[in-house]
Amino acid sequence: MMRRLFPAPLLSLALVALWLVLTNPYSVGNWLMAVLLSVVVPLLTQSLRPTPVRFSHPWVAFQLFWRVGFDVIEWNWRVLRGTIARAERMPSGGFITVPLDLRDPNGLAVLAAIMCVIPGTIWSEIALDRSALLVHLFHLEDAQREIDLIKNRYERPLMEIFE
Known part of the structure; x- marks a missing residue:
């Protein structure tokens, strides 16, 4: 009831x-x-809400919440510095393809929200089979480093929480 x-x-x-x-x-x-x-x-x-949310490991969720909060502050400064930089020091943006191990639709929705909240990053497209994510970065120096950062900082904790 x-x-x-x-x-x-x-x-x-x-x-x-x-x-x-x-x-x-x-x-x-x-x-x-x-x-x-x-x-x-x-x-x-x-x-x-097509699938029920199975939420576990609240401590990991708490840590992820604070990590995203600090990343928002840090990336705000990076974007600010990039927008006021001289022409020769302007950041060059670009796209990266992040291979995904996360399959839970709720976890993917949270990852989408994180990617849209962090200044300088945009969730652009997800593969139909949910195996890869296309992300645009405001300032892209080392694609592999950024892929590893997204996978380690966001995807891994989300897998622990939702899967």
Whole structure:
């Protein structure tokens, strides 16, 4: 019964918290709306979640969260320096193809989000068989080093979390 009413309990909790934060006064009406949203939205979006999320190793997820946060800050500085550099020192971007071992669709979705959040990187395309990822980098010096970085910093922890 509970699983049918709350197919995604973490999403439901997040929706309640988000609604209450956004509608600051904690009135009875806001609580009722938060609970209504926490029931209706997961039910309506259930078909958009084709595979259930198997989340394990929360400590690895916590470490990955902080690693991505620090990478965002570091790459913001790199992009800033690259955009204000003189013409002869302008970074040259390029595409790399990252071979993927990660197969879980939820893990791939998180990898896509990470690649889009890190300044200077863009998830460009994934192979139909999910075996490779095309990424554009704002500043590309050593393609193999960047491939290894993506695989070690992001893909390996995601495999540990989702597979």
